[in-house]
Amino acid sequence: MEQAREATGKPTVVIARTVKGKGFRELENKDGWHGKALPPDMAERAIAELGGVRHLRIDGLKPEPGEPAIKDGKVNVTLPTYKKGEKVATRKAYGDALKALGARPTVVAMDGEVGNSTFAEEFAKAYPERYFEMFIAEQQLVAAAVGMSVRHYVPFASTFAAFFSRAYDFIRMAAISGANIRLCGSHAGVEIGEDGPSQMALEDLAAMRAVHGSTVLYPSDATSTAQLVKAMADQAGISYIRTTRGAYPVLYEDGAEFHIGGSKLVRSDPNDRVTLIGAGVTLHNCLAAADELEREGIKSRVIDLYSVKPIDRPTLQEAAALTRGRLVVVEDHYPEGGLGAAVMEALAADMDPPRIVHLAVRHLPGSGKPAELMDKAEISPRHIVAAAKRLYGL
Amino acid sequence: MAKSSVTEVRTTQGFDFIRELGQQLRVDSIRSSTTAGSGHPTSSMSAADLMAVLITRYFLYDWNDSHQPNNDHLIFSKGHASPLLYAIFKAVGVITDDEMLTFRKFGSRLQGHPTPALPWVDVATGSLGQGLPIAVGVALAGRKLDQLPYHVWTLTGDSELAEGSIWEGLDKAGYYGLANFTATGPNRVRVGDRSLPGPRPGLRMSCHRDRRPRPRADRSGVGAGARSHR
Numbered sequence: 340m341e342q343a344r345e346a347t348g349k350p351t352v353v354i355a356r357t358v359k360g361k362g363f364r365e366l367e368n369k370d371g372w373h374g375k376a377l378p379p380d381m382a383e384r385a386i387a388e389l390g391g392v393r394h395l396r397i398d399g400l401k402p403e404p405g406e407p408a409i410k411d412g413k414v415n416v417t418l419p420t421y422k423k424g425e426k427v428a429t430r431k432a433y434g435d436a437l438k439a440l441g442a443r444p445t446v447v448a449m450d451g452e453v454g455n456s457t458f459a460e461e462f463a464k465a466y467p468e469r470y471f472e473m474f475i476a477e478q479q480l481v482a483a484a485v486g487m488s489v490r491h492y493v494p495f496a497s498t499f500a501a502f503f504s505r506a507y508d509f510i511r512m513a514a515i516s517g518a519n520i521r522l523c524g525s526h527a528g529v530e531i532g533e534d535g536p537s538q539m540a541l542e543d544l545a546a547m548r549a550v551h552g553s554t555v556l557y558p559s560d561a562t563s564t565a566q567l568v569k570a571m572a573d574q575a576g577i578s579y580i581r582t583t584r585g586a587y588p589v590l591y592e593d594g595a596e597f598h599i600g601g602s603k604l605v606r607s608d609p610n611d612r613v614t615l616i617g618a619g620v621t622l623h624n625c626l627a628a629a630d631e632l633e634r635e636g637i638k639s640r641v642i643d644l645y646s647v648k649p650i651d652r653p654t655l656q657e658a659a660a661l662t663r664g665r666l667v668v669v670e671d672h673y674p675e676g677g678l679g680a681a682v683m684e685a686l687a688a689d690m691d692p693p694r695i696v697h698l699a700v701r702h703l704p705g706s707g708k709p710a711e712l713m714d715k716a717e718i719s720p721r722h723i724v725a726a727a728k729r730l731y732g733l
Numbered sequence: 734m735a736k737s738s739v740t741e742v743r744t745t746q747g748f749d750f751i752r753e754l755g756q757q758l759r760v761d762s763i764r765s766s767t768t769a770g771s772g773h774p775t776s777s778m779s780a781a782d783l784m785a786v787l788i789t790r791y792f793l794y795d796w797n798d799s800h801q802p803n804n805d806h807l808i809f810s811k812g813h814a815s816p817l818l819y820a821i822f823k824a825v826g827v828i829t830d831d832e833m834l835t836f837r838k839f840g841s842r843l844q845g846h847p848t849p850a851l852p853w854v855d856v857a858t859g860s861l862g863q864g865l866p867i868a869v870g871v872a873l874a875g876r877k878l879d880q881l882p883y884h885v886w887t888l889t890g891d892s893e894l895a896e897g898s899i900w901e902g903l904d905k906a907g908y909y910g911l912a913n914f915t916a917t918g919p920n921r922v923r924v925g926d927r928s929l930p931g932p933r934p935g936l937r938m939s940c941h942r943d944r945r946p947r948p949r950a951d952r953s954g955v956g957a958g959a960r961s962h963r
Binding site for chain 2: 340341346349351353354356359361366372378379385390391392399400401402403404405407409468469473476483485490492511518
């Protein structure tokens with residue numbers, strides 16, 4: 340241990356020859372005694388053999404006082420801005436926003452060797468001394484974030500959304516630890532296309548929603564992504580943001596506000612007949628469906644439910660009331676535990692609960708173009724139109 | 734299980750004292766778990782001497798100020814050895830003997846496995862294979878961000894060395910040259926009725942690029958801490 344303390348350049352592993360139950364011969368190295376308390380009579384014998392009860396006190400050795408080299412400070416973060424209509428992938432906006440947040444000296448980032456895909460590399464290029472490559476080791480990726488949280492840093496860990504499932508037990512335990520960590524899962528859903536189902540996160544929303552005290556975000560455009568990434572920096576507990584591979588039009592003007600627990604009414608009219616609810620890529624599909632419905636004379640309300648947990652219940656209730664309980668929820672995720680489940684759970688106790696058509700990925704997907712796969716999964720605009728009309732009784 | 738009224742406060746670090754302390758940690762691990770009616774006393778007894786040596790001689794920690802930035806970190810990756818951890822907390826005077834005996838009881842902060850409900854616990858452990866990788870994360874912060882000389886110690890269990898995450902952690906500790914990180918663990922696997930060979934002292938861990946951390950083997954018997962390292 341002395342040598343370990345003084346080691347330079349490399350870590351130390353002390354491998355000790357230990358004996359289970361050491362000190363009480365009746366039990367030493369005996370099978371069948373793992374995780375068992377000694378019965379009182381046996382405990383008496385053991386304590387006697389060990390020399391009896393003692394109350395030794397030690398003060399231990401104190402370290403020299405020291406202060407961390409990095410201190411938190413009030414810093415203005417200038418978020419990136421995007422032109423409405425410009426096509427930008429939300430994963431790119433994540434990288435841009437993370438780089439902007441790097442102005443705060445306690446913000447750190449780590450990635451599972453896919454930084455050029457998650458766009459964590461934007462941060463890495465700007466702040467290499469605060470970026471930690473964790474290679475293809477997702478458990479260590481989350482563990483490193485938890486370790487940084489112990490030391491009061493603001494860690495952002497990113498990889499493909501699908502691969503956080505590999506570190507799920509670490510995420511679950513991080514919640515028990517009260518750690519403050521931020522996770523970004525990119526390449527979510529069938530939308531990733533050609534790479535096929537091994538790379539598609541279709542369970543992540545359910546998994547992350549189930550984590551104690553978690554925050555789950557799924558923005559649809561670059562403007563909202565940047566703002567939500569900033570909000571995550573100040574959010575306690577486990578927060579998760581799901582980003583999309585493909586580039587889609589920026590929907591919101593610079594200056595539009597997004598907050599944890601919020602939503603956006605992207606389209607609304609007093610004469611709305613049906614509500615379309617999406618997040619991420621499916622919001623774009625909802626907007627395309629709304630255009631088609633409008634052409635057919637049906638006004639629809641479109642909600643960007645970017646905060647999956649906590650969820651904006653009042654906005655959902657208002658929409659349900661106005662559109663007479665006609666709700667279509669669309670998600671690029673398996674049907675269990677995701678956006679649809681979140682909406683249904685939020686409204687289930689209402690006096691007059693809505694009728695919800697839930698469009699989700701119900702079959703095992705394969706490879707193909709994003710539009711082909713979304714259509715096959717029945718989460719494409721034409722399926723949303725059909726669902727809305729069915730609810731409307733057409 | 735009569736309580737002694739003798740309380741001795743020592744700063745002495747002789748091995749006679751450390752041996753006595755090790756025995757106390759064993760006795761207290763038995764007392765708390767027997768009082769609870771459950772727990773892992775045998776897993777605590779095996780590591781008692783290692784921890785007695787560590788906390789008296791090499792662990793730099795201000796027990797009156799858990800927020801001191803330069804405190805060492807001790808993460809029990811084998812969280813089920815909580816009786817041992819709580820026995821240490823009694824020995825350094827941050828919990829009383831009475832509180833130690835509330836182990837596993839409803840409302841007690843001394844839960845079955847450690848959590849940060851206790852100010853001297855950094856992270857919850859008990860899901861094996863996690864404490865070590867998290868300790869690597871803390872050490873990474875210490876070396877690359879804080880740039881403070883604190884040391885990060887982790888106590889691993891035997892069977893948890895089979896977890897893939899242990900490799901993930903040690904691999905990165907080597908890659909980042911984390912000299913401020915020490916993993917302490919046993920060299921054989923023995924849980925339940927299984928007995929499997931653990932890592933041998935000759936183990937070499939190959940790493941990314943040309944950095945090669947080498948585990949330091951301590952083949953001394955338990956309680957014979959005076960023996961030299963190899």
